Amino acid sequence: MRSLVLIVTVFVLALTAPASATGTVRIQQRDGTVQTYTGVTLKVSNKTLILISADKFSTVVLSGADCAHDGAIVRCTGGGFSLVQQGKRHNVAFKSATFYFNLTDQDQSLSLSTTKVAPHSVLFAVVTAKGTYITGNGKLDQEPAQ
Numbered sequence: 080m081r082s083l084v085l086i087v088t089v090f091v092l093a094l095t096a097p098a099s100a101t102g103t104v105r106i107q108q109r110d111g112t113v114q115t116y117t118g119v120t121l122k123v124s125n126k127t128l129i130l131i132s133a134d135k136f137s138t139v140v141l142s143g144a145d146c147a148h149d150g151a152i153v154r155c156t157g158g159g160f161s162l163v164q165q166g167k168r169h170n171v172a173f174k175s176a177t178f179y180f181n182l183t184d185q186d187q188s189l190s191l192s193t194t195k196v197a198p199h200s201v202l203f204a205v206v207t208a209k210g211t212y213i214t215g216n217g218k219l220d221q222e223p224a225q
Contacts (some may be wrong), residue, residue, distance in 0.1 A: 104116045106213050116173065126144045139160070155176070183198060197218065
């Protein structure tokens with residue numbers, strides 16, 4: 080269970096050039112328990128989203144993403160999901176993983192939703208095979224090349 084909680088602290092998403100952000104990650108366990116982490120580093124590079132916990136102990140990597148433009152938003156879906164701790168990689172089964180990037184100067188609404196993505200920001204949601212929900216967002220310090 081601790082491993083699952085630590086998963087929330089790091090993710091990797093990919094476009095083509097490196098970009099980073101600092102943000103918040105929220106993990107909701109199947110039993111309804113919720114933990115929120117702030118100061119999480121989010122990095123985007125080579126179709127991979129990487130999340131690094133504020134204490135640098137855990138890293139979550141989402142790789143093999145398929146990315147496409149959805150209006151002004153870049154939408155990516157995940158291919159592989161893993162947790163790295165103490166130099167060891169643990170693959171994590173997941174049902175779905177989706178990331179949205181708004182590279183414009185204005186809020187952008189997601190298709191068929193009232194949810195908005197802030198300017199120059201990333202928003203993501205992952206559901207693990209065991210039913211844990213991992214969500215988060217952050218403002219990009221640097222934007223990835225498209």
